[in-house]
Amino acid sequence: MDRRRFLSRTGWLTAGALLGPGLFSRPLVRGALAAQGDRYLVSLVLDGGNDGLNTIVPMDDGDGSLRSDYEAARLGGTGGLRLAVDGPNPLLPLSVAGLAGRDPNTGAELGMHPGLAGIVPGVIEASGDPGFGGLHALWAAGKVAVVQGCGFPDYNLSHDEARRVFHTANPRGVSALATSGWLGRTLARPAAGFGATDVPGLNFRDAVAGEFRQHATAVAAARRLSDFTMPKDVSAYSSDNAAKLAAIEALYAAQSSRPGPWRELGDAGTATFRCMDVFPAASKLYLADRAAWSAGYDKMGLGTGRDLREVAKAIYARESGDERVQAFAFRVDNGGYDTHSDQGGADPAGQHWALHAELGASLKHFFDDLADMGSALDRRVTVLVWSEFSRRVRQNDSGTDHGSQGPMFVVGGGVNGGVVGNHPNIASSDLASDGNTRYRQGTHDFRSTDVRDVYGTLLVQWLGVPAAAVIDPATGMLRLDDGPPDERWTVANFDLRRAVDGAPLFAA
């Protein structure tokens, strides 16, 4: 068994302080769970750089030139990426009954990539299929905020650098924030009350993601909840497996009272054992109680759907009264968005279409599953969909190279659905020298949405973190930095609102 396999079996953990028995007898933890209101947050990354310009697409010029500029940059014909307003596989307008789907700055009608409607030829085609209707169905139900033009100052075209900024919410490299993630700092906040062996965060991937990094509490990473098992000793002495495990657990527990790295090792081990106690059972519970919904994820056969099923399992166990499940923050990856070539436009067999179809159908089935669980769960779970950058405005032969600002989606029944923020200016005369859209703040017509505004709004409005704590210089999760005055962050920034009527991002 190689290292990667071992880690994916046992989970990879970050760790911290005290080990305490009787977890939920601890008033601090109880208080923390009450403060965030039994709400859940899923961070879903479109890894590789999603082509935002072919995700939320101008359908006309409105009072500006967005559609004309789009058609100049995105070609028709073989290898062309242009998404059409009509004809086969057209864009789906965002303007539907009761929802305004125009860009607030230019007035251009916006359309959604047809693949996001969750139709996967051969898999999801009929209205009874799991995931049918995809993200557009969730949009039409008022559960999606399309947050346009998201980015950060001095965008970076390197995957790693751009991911680092999205993870740390720290574009200017303030050293105090450089080694922790924006969600990690939220979990580690003393007022959150999580100890070193508590596991408030779960990542469904091989290692803890950057936005969860911190050193006060544990975040577990595994591909599946059922992976939280120790490899079994299949030797002649297998009958004493239980005793061996107990001995290893005791070894870890003993380290927790020792200093420095010993304690970290002990806490990580203890948290891992806690995961082994809780998560395989959570998985079985879901599979037993919700077999039909589970089969829906299998029927779709989509990786993101299967990952979201793991989130559903953890939530279901906790909502079923298993107080040992503390996780409320999750991370799911949908990779493959680095579409330098062969991206595909409106062709259902194309690469970008397949990725978007996977995203849309998976989210739809996940929220249908949550709604069916009851307890208003579909209104208590929010999914933030993001990508490290968008892509070059002008396409190359058959794909797109790295770009700058792009849309994020905030999805859930607690969201006031609608368009938030401006579409970037894609006129060739306004592009930066590398052919990408520019980041702007202040009173500019094409003002960008800073990614810190999105995070801050989520923390304040959704997770109930006091606004002052978000920018507090000592414990702040998104601290003031040394940027120019109009790029400094204040509490007022953490209040994104729907463009058409100024409604807050989340319903009360």
Place this chain on the structure above:
Amino acid sequence: MAASRPAVAADVPGGGPRSRDCVSIFRTDAEPAAGGSSIRCRDGDPACDADGTVNGSCAFTVRICASSTRDASSCLSPGADEIVVAHALDDGDPQFDPDFQALQSRVDGLDLPRTEQDLCTSAARVVVPLAGPFAGNRCRGARKTLRTHAISLPIPGIGRIEDADVLRLSCVPAEDSCIPTTLFDGTFDRIQGQVFDRSCALSGCHDSQTRMAGLLLEVGASRSNLVGVTPTTTAAADLGWNRVTPGDAATSLLFRKLSGDLGAGLGERMPLRRRALPSRLVEIVRLWIDAGAPATGWVPGTEE
């Protein structure tokens, strides 16, 4: 040339011992030569070139199939645990190829490990551009080599099977077809396609991930990063040169770098540690700069 043979899916095991050759195979729309791992295609031949047009490149349609049953008596895979396409990671690998990356994305979409037999990705296109055009409207054939490494799920008592495969995709020019004015929209488009895309905007060099010397030479970005822009090479900047000085190739660092005509402090010839560009291409760059480095249109002397 046979004009319109219908495309037939062919399974290519990709080489190696037959007993291990089923964990991963290639499925193409073109027949390989005599049961081997090489496909040779003439530009525009609808039997193998998926774009079906004479356009200076061949587009091969390739799928990867896990746990193939095509030779089940020799090799039976209990399922694929992992399939890795070589040079598919945009991390500075000088042999990184976006088409291989697109294929790896499709493999990732299979969500391995899976136990199903004959589990195939959707089709990806691997485009092999011809070398050229060179003087006399001639092109030369070109080849890409696609490599995969696959590992099966464990077989009780045996362990895992590893299967390394190769698919060689060759494109040869159609007769009298390599005419620059039909392959490109203008002189700068030709420089982008024939110089920057092939020799400069590569992973680890002047691509969006790396931007060596702050210079990005991908489509949509290259010209505005060159024309009238001061180079980061101090010695060149001190001389008052630009990356491209419209109308004057002699004070354009781009031309000096490509021609190798460099003085002290001006760094290495480009492309770095690769064969120098054919003199004809360097000449086209010179003509383009001396004509004012226009974004569109054909500069006299660059059409062939």
